């Protein structure tokens with residue numbers, strides 16, 4: 001289905017206001033978008049707490065404003081995420097929940113539970129039939145198949161593979177099971193840049209499937225073992241890991257769009273909110289206490305996932321295309337086009353400033 005109507009995207013400009021104030025205005029003005037979330041409805045709020053060292057992720061106090069709004073309508077919200085394929089504190093639910101506690105995502109601070117959707121070891125993974133160019137099935141936790149009400153909160157960042165990360169990435173990767181995440185990454189098989197590799201061992205240590213070994217004094221990636229997770233790219237400080245950005249990152253972008261489409265087509269009521277605040281060059285999985293990449297813009301809201309991502313992108317790149325890293329990574333532009341072609345949403349929109 002190709003979208004012909006222009007959906008509304010609401011934009012609460014930060015303009016020297018606090019993040020809480022900016023969100024409060026948006027929730028007040030866009031009350032209609034939440035009107036169906038009431039009277040005992042269980043509502044999943046998808047977000048990520050970021051990894052241990054990330055400080056730019058959305059804060060529990062901000063999420064609580066939305067939780068309180070939903071509770072005031074007698075809805076029953078819960079915040080959720082899934083386990084990741086990267087090494088770190090979010091590979092299983094025990095470490096993940098302990099990290100959430102350390103970062104303040106407690107019931108007291110959120111006003112509702114924080115749960116991990118895909119079980120302790122990330123093995124809750126059901127196959128769902130789809131019919132796209134790249135994928136004929138997607139793999140999601142059973143919760144996703146049963147869910148009727150969804151609000152997606154996405155922290156806007158750059159991204160090492162696609163340049164720009166927003167709601168589409170949050171849904172495609174963040175609502176897939178670990179097996180589903182690996183399906184999306186599988187075409188991204190990096191190679192070692194021998195001239196730059198200093199054999200520090202960083203990538204060898206970070207690879208979750210032991211696909212990297214030492215060979216003649218350099219690192220070597222076995223493409224038959226590699227699952228394309230990209231962890232080695234993030235771990236190398238010497239520009240020693242190459243990806244074929246032009247071809248493979250486009251397939252990665254298409255698979256993400258297909259996942260998002262497959263997931264969202266099953267869920268009845270959806271709202272997407274993009275937080276263009278504390279924007280870092282890398283996503284919350286690998287950013288640390290990084291300098292902010294772009295000035296805060298504000299918070300965007302829409303029922304249309306593609307429109308909200310594109311509107312946010314357009315506002316942020318009005319002067320410069322920050323997310324293209326000097327023209328190196330254009331995958332997000334391909335992602336927009338392809339997502340539109342397969343009917344995920346609209347690239348056109350009415351921007352309503354609040």
Ligand code: SF4
Pocket residue numbers: 192193196197198199200201202203204219235236237238239240241
């Ligand atoms: S992290 Fe980079 S420099 Fe270190 S071994 Fe791997 S490719 Fe070589």
Ligand code: SF4
Pocket residue numbers: 188189190206207208209210211212221225226227228229230231232233
């Ligand atoms: S070699 Fe492949 S599986 Fe290993 S970290 Fe790199 S991308 Fe991931």
